[in-house]
Amino acid sequence: MSEDLLCSGVWQGKAWSSGWNALQGGILDVEEPATGQTIGRVSRANAADVRAACAAARSAQKAWVAMSYAARAAVFRKAAALLEANREAFAAWIVRETGGIPPKAMFEIDSVQHHLFEAAAMLTQPQGLVLPSEGGCTSITRRVPHGVVGVISPFNFPFLLSSRAVAPALAAGNAVVLKPDPRTPVSGGVLLAVLLEAAGLPAGVFHMLPGDAEAGEALVSDPAVAMISFTGSTAVGRRVGELAGRQLKKVALELGGKxxxxxxxxxxxxxxxxxxxxxxxxxxxxxxxxxxxxxxxxxxxxxxxxxxxxxxxxxxxxxxxxxxxxxxxxxxxxxxxxxxxxxxxxxxxxxxxxxxxxxxxxxxxxxxxxxxxxxxxxxxxxxxxxxxxxxxxxxxxxxxxxxxxxxxxxxxxxxxxxxxxxxxxxxxxxxxxxxxNDQTVNDNGLMPMGGRGASGNGSRHGGPANWDEFTQWQWLTVRNTAPTYPL
CATH class of the missing domain: 3.40.309.10 (Aldehyde Dehydrogenase; Chain A, domain 2)
Incomplete structure (x- = not known):
């Protein structure tokens, strides 16, 4: 794929020419809020699409986590470089699809680049601890991926808020299924999918499925998905927490605020x-x-x-x-x-x-x-x-x-x-x-972002919180000789 990642003619309401239009749930028109005009079209995912994507992600995850840390880190660095080369085209989509001013779009792009570099850096960070032990036993605890992480992202900062979960979840060794908000399927999904594909992410490790509540509930409920990362309204977050709780899934809820x-x-x-x-x-x-x-x-x-x-x-x-x-x-x-x-x-x-x-x-x-x-x-x-x-x-x-x-x-x-x-x-x-001595709208990729009460369940995105959220502890002991027991 050339480094001109976005095909020409995308502003004229033509169908997006990509493999993501193979979904079965119909068509989503991409609307420009400022004018009400349709500026693109993408396929809509239904529950069957989600089930197939989750199964494929589960199959692909083992090979992804088995790749060398250097090879995985290189994907994120290449994605950051491609984003820099295409920032004007990406920003134009964010402006037109979200209604944000150009500096807001550039902030999203700069932030996503930061998250991509931080994801690459995760691969060389310590991923465990040596615990006290005795009697010839080596005792360690290590961070291991969940398997498949489902990400549901909102419309307001779609490129950033999709990437801040997708990038660290992938870096931690998970496969990811992303459902962007149906109002911003390009900025929240297609742009990131194009970027990661061009950067060399192996097929099957990341799936992007634009869709509505049907697709969202299917993703949260799918048994192949071990964790859900949701950013959105408190009302919908309560529903996500309820569905995930029925299957005892880990769920990270970043919700509204007053x-x-x-x-x-x-x-x-x-x-x-x-x-x-x-x-x-x-x-x-x-x-x-x-x-x-x-x-x-x-x-x-x-x-x-x-x-x-x-x-x-x-x-x-x-x-x-x-x-x-x-x-x-x-x-x-x-x-x-x-x-x-x-x-x-x-x-x-x-x-x-x-x-x-x-x-x-x-x-x-x-x-x-x-x-x-x-x-x-x-x-x-x-x-x-x-x-x-x-x-x-x-x-x-x-x-x-x-x-x-x-x-x-x-x-x-x-x-x-x-x-x-x-x-x-x-x-x-x-x-x-x-x-x-500062106002409330502050963000960077190194801080643990999240709230309390109706603003979230205490989960966090960013910096040291990424290891906490997108992996789990596993205790491992090793002995030269197996012990004998009195029973």
Whole structure:
């Protein structure tokens, strides 16, 4: 295969010319959120396709893990090099299919490259421990692959969130079956499949099957799959956990968030506004780490809200493929309706609408709500839209109590001039990620990403967590001579 990985003509709504169109579940039209146009087509997987892929993956896994570590590592390094050579074409798909601005697409590509290099590095890391032993016995414990790992990825950062599970799972010696979100089958699946195939990954080790709930439930329930890695909504995550639990499968759930940004009375207001804007409006707020609640000390709340409203009014909204905008479209019309429902219900309950609160098709304008109380949907529900929700507090203890008044536990940010004060608050927050003097949307391939409560089951992706998630311990003892026993 040439290094021009993406065939010409893919923008004209033609069928994707690849082997992944041999699935039996019909056709998925790839829709551009900004225009509603069909920009490609891929085959849809049904339950029978999933069963066949899982069986094939199980058969291929043993040969994959038996390859030398150098040969396996070379696949990931080659994939990273091919991605660098094709970054503009890959970015164009991410922009058009997800509605994200070009810098967001480039961030995904840079992050995937990082994950690929980290996957290659995993192959030369220690994979076990020598345990205490006596009597001529050697006792070790080692990490061994699960076998087949199923990955279900979301629409918002599809290339990154597929790759961050697929790459380390493969590096750990597993075969992988990926089901990308049906709204982003190219960015979430085809791009990665093309990349790994071109990099020399052996046939059968990785299967990519776009599909809907039928394919997802078949993947979670298949007896050949030993582990499920799911990233998506809390509601669907509960269903995935239920199905996996019936078969006692390992399951990693990275779910939603209603994250808090706490701005204390001694905070640098300019930096807090900058961070808050990023945390709620990046990629239209369609990020699990987005700041869903801005908790601002009452001495700063009014001016903070005013500055946020001024910034919202200045942000350009439009098609990121054709114009230099800051805010692109939401993924579907249904999501626009959900965001607007939360905003309008909160306004009827007494929240002050200072900016936005309106849409043009799938473009929801950046919105600022002040005087939000814990009873309002803007405080309680994950919005997944470009909405800043501001609640005032009077003391550090009240800020901590407001932060805890929610079932989610993913991310938090604290702005303060007193780092010690920030640490005291941070230690009281039951979240997986917390940042002092930074906002909530932070990510890199070395940190263990995941949440608590309704944000996840304590599983993690990234860095040292990859060995924990994608392998299991095996105890091995070796003796020169077998012992005798008294029975």
């Amino acid at each position: 994250n808090v940004l706490i701005i204390l009375d001694d905070a640098d207001l300019e930096l807090a506004v900058s961070g808050g804007s990023w945390a709620s409006w990046l990629h239209q707020g369609q990020i699990c780490m987005s700041a869903g609640r801005h908790l601002v000390h009452r001495d700063l709340a009014q001016v903070y809200a005013q500055r946020m409203a001024a910034k919202a009014a200045a942000l350009p909204v439009g098609d990121p493929h054709t114009a230099p905008v800051a805010i692109g479209p939401l993924i579907t019309g249904r999501q626009v309706e959900r965001v607007d429902r939360i905003v309008q219900e909160s306004v009827r309950m007494g929240a002050k609408l200072l900016a936005g609160g309106r849409c043009d098709g799938r473009f929801y304008h950046p919105t600022v709500l002040a005087d939000v109380t814990p009873q309002m949907p803007a405080f309680r529900e994950e919005i997944f839209g470009p909405v800043v929700s501001i609640t005032a507090f009077g003391s550090d203890a009240e800020a901590v109590a407001l932060a805890a008044d929610n079932e989610y536990g993913l991310a938090a940010g604290i702005y303060t001039a007193d780092v010690g004060r920030g640490m005291v608050i941070a230690e009281q927050l039951e979240v997986g990620l917390v940042h002092i």
